[in-house]
Amino acid sequence: MSAETAAGPVASGPVPGALPIALDALGGDLGAAPNVEGAVQAARAGVPVLLVGERTRLHAELGRHTGSAGLPIEVIDAPDVIGMDEHASDVRGRPEASINVCTRLVKEGRAAAAVSMGHSGATMASALLTLGRIRGVDRPAILTHLPAQGGFTTLLDVGANADVKAAYLAQWARLATVYLRVLEGQENPTVGLLSIGEEDHKGSALVLEAHALLRELHGLGHGQGINFYGNVEGNDIFKRTTDIVVTDGFTGNVVLKLAEGEAKVLLGWVKEALSSDLRSKLGGLLVRTRLRGLAERLDPGTYGGSVLLGVRGLTFIGHGKSDARAVKNAVLRAARAHEAQLVPRLEAAFGAS
């Protein structure tokens, strides 16, 4: 193991199930440690991983995991990295940047997917430049999952496009529908359009136009159609009124960060309340395990990161503060998306239009 190129035995064959996941191994706020540990966990679960980044650092980090030598993990040297404070457009002139190496491995069929906890703008830019768009998709969108009553709500776009057109929202509704069908086995997921009133006539000019387009898509054939519920409001996201909520990348990003931020603050208040006096402290001790389960449910890492939908290749974007568990979940989700042939199925759905 630990070959310095991707030409090792793992990546040599075209067998889809055995293709490794290319992990941008120095990406994210926490550096190599959680990425490498997450890769080790994913490899132990049977998913081969290409660790892309500065060779010596990655080997050193790998060396800290005893027993990792027998795992399907390779290191691919990429001396350059796009820092969190650099511009997304910097990916253009830097072919050796780790994220560019990851997306190129996908493009060349040597990796099943690119996964990065690093600069999300750079990851998007690299995927777009290297992999290109699915025919019929004007703009790729970032899809994510939020914990909600009885499961999770699928939300997109959460940040790829701050300014959008109504047609994008309609395309994203179709992409997300196929995504849930392929990855979650939901045959006919419901789609809600985020607005500021349930009534059809309420909302911004953009929402009114998108509403009409989504209404048209509702009831088309299984390949192209969506199951449009109508407008939903902010409170419907946690109520899980619909399986999918579609919105522009500005509102979606605010929603995602607000939801995560509020969960954090509220759980902090609950903990505070449970240690405010002796009686509460005793009660807090008794309920500790249950609250830990709740905290895990609210952890963004539980859902395996976000996926960039609409590019011709699998690209997963994780939280900058992802721990090893979140990295592992993202890698496993990427492998599952590859096995389920997500990209070909998205292309087929749009090819029918």
Place this chain on the structure above:
Amino acid sequence: MSAETAAGPVASGPVPGALPIALDALGGDLGAAPNVEGAVQAARAGVPVLLVGERTRLHAELGRHTGSAGLPIEVIDAPDVIGMDEHASDVRGRPEASINVCTRLVKEGRAAAAVSMGHSGATMASALLTLGRIRGVDRPAILTHLPAQGGFTTLLDVGANADVKAAYLAQWARLATVYLRVLEGQENPTVGLLSIGEEDHKGSALVLEAHALLRELHGLGHGQGINFYGNVEGNDIFKRTTDIVVTDGFTGNVVLKLAEGEAKVLLGWVKEALSSDLRSKLGGLLVRTRLRGLAERLDPGTYGGSVLLGVRGLTFIGHGKSDARAVKNAVLRAARAHEAQLVPRLEAAFGAS
């Protein structure tokens, strides 16, 4: 007491402190009961109230409160009411609709403020039509408070304007600054512009333009200037990174409803976790009182509703599901805004421009 007109002793004098609050007494999802009970509580706290609505129903409801006869409460008959399912524009042709009677009482100087838990669009429309805009304000905005770390965050617009211009955001930042100065004694509150990245160059086209305007306002004289912090993100709202967060009415409304909806679902999960087994149930019993305090902190009614800023008269808009406590808090807040001369001080600030 119970005079049928507003020409009673309470409303006859121009003494600001003694002017009653006009309450749209049948407004809201729960009808007369919480409005009348809230009015009784406010009157007991020393704030005179005009109950505006269908006379017989209001007298009947008032009759259920023993001891209310001696309180400074009058009933003003308004046979018509704008239903929750009617259009906001319906206020135009219906002068006897309760919300129109309320705003007219303010316009005529017979009430200090209009307060409604009813149709918020109709309340806005009525206030705009009857009271007009403050000079220099293009569009009024709805300002509200969200619970946050160590206090609350002031957010606007939360729904009056789905489509906006950058100049509106700059005006709202000034309105909110004066509001917090006058009502909360915060001399120099910080203003954040809601965006999808802290960096100045990130955000939608609208945000980039608004950022430049807010930057200009920063550092002007005390009368016109604002204390601009820069861009903030969704997670900054509960962290209380800034005192004020300014955004368009679409995003703000989504934020408000998401925040309320998430708090509700999360508290439900905490309660569920505390009753999942015997051990947790026992713990739950011990922490019950503390959690009740937390639930109250998260209750939108705690903050006394929202205020429509930018019209020439005080107008408060409450949650449709407001209980008596929320109604009382909104009435008390309205009285405080009147005593503090909020509208004249807003006019003075804009007059200086």
